[in-house]
Amino acid sequence: MKKAYEKPAIFKLHTGMMNKFGSFASPLSRKIRKEIDGVKISELVEKFGTPLFVFSEKALRSKFREIKRAFTTRYPNVEFSWSYKTNYLDAICAILHDEGETAEVVSEFEYQKARRLGVRGNEIVFNGPYKPVDALKVAVAEGARINIDTFEEIADLEEVAAELGIKPKVAIRLNMDTGIHPQWSRFGFNLESGQAFDAVKRIAFGGKLELAGLHCHIGTFILEPKAYETEVRKMVDFAYKVEDEFGFKIEYIDIGGGFPSKNRLKGVYLPPEVVVPSIDEIADRICSALLSSLRPGDFPKLIIESGRAIVDEAGYLIAKVHATKRLPDGRKGYILDAGVNILFTAFWYHFNVEIDREVQGPSEPCVLYGPLCMNIDVVDELAYLPPLPRGTNLILSPVGAYNVTQWMQFIRYRPNVVLIGQNGEVDLIREAETLEDIVGRERLPERLKLNGN
16 A cells, blocks of 8 residues: 655754753664553553553552651651642542541542541641631531631631531641742731731630641742741741740641652753652751751641652553644644643643654654644644654653543543552553533433424
């Protein structure tokens, strides 16, 4: 059979040379992946189709234990609370709860999901800027640790406390300048302006709540460990100011999360192995600052809400090449069966792209498009790949954080998700959607039905 005609294009290749984006891929550096945790890509695709999310239980547990070891060997009173918004698949949460993590939630939906999995109310940290009164009633009654975000929430909690006849222990969320820009000032009470102190004063004079903790989350994908050191010192100083002036005992300091994974941020030219600090460096900064700031004999609980750094590198997405075209600028474009509808973090990261087979031919600049009828559906605008035959599987990673919580039912159904167990077993942990899943909650008025259907 004759091959389809393809108009020739001329463009400069600098194979092996360095530029501001790193180095161009060569056949010798081509990344091939034929299995995940001993399970063949071909077998996964044959059984579950593509696109397909794959999670490694082995990688998930290993990463959590690495982070746990980094902190518990440096500070004697640490709690790890799993960030549900990062990935709230039941199987992922269950693994981390089995490892000893409590639950950190930011909505009544996530709260209910944690309770459904058997997490007790007093093992839940309830964050977020919007907590309806009904959700607060449940949280107070069940002893959840509520981190207050606004003055209105203080008033709501006082009403709930009076109604239930309970004086709940609460915390307030702080925001502060740690040298990170942009500064996350939307959430909580600002420390430098005195707003946080006013919030404590409001709680004290209300007399219906007991302040027992402080919470702060300085941002996301933080690459400068010193920012955490600054955060901790300011939180400890404020804790003692609160204790000395109002008599409250601060029992826990919740420093949030934001630890980076080994993903590659767009706009960062160096590889993650160079720019991403190790978890030991982050833990050392945090724990050293804590121990040097605390008063003798005082060891409040340190709460870590890390999500991305634990789960991101445990997740893969297998996507299939559906079609190829030559773009006007000379680059080759590949259309995949997975796009930004299920890979939301493609807007921020350059993923590791691996091929499921050996492919001959020189690498060249490529654009990886998704299947959506939207111009923004770009998985990677600058990949270097050899000529890929239709049907080639690409393995994208790390994709474990935020994609299965921020994915959209837009144009296409959401796909299967599988978990590879520690002994190589493969479990389907979320079934691909069908039309019934989408229309099941719709209601079509009788007058709009066609032919009585």
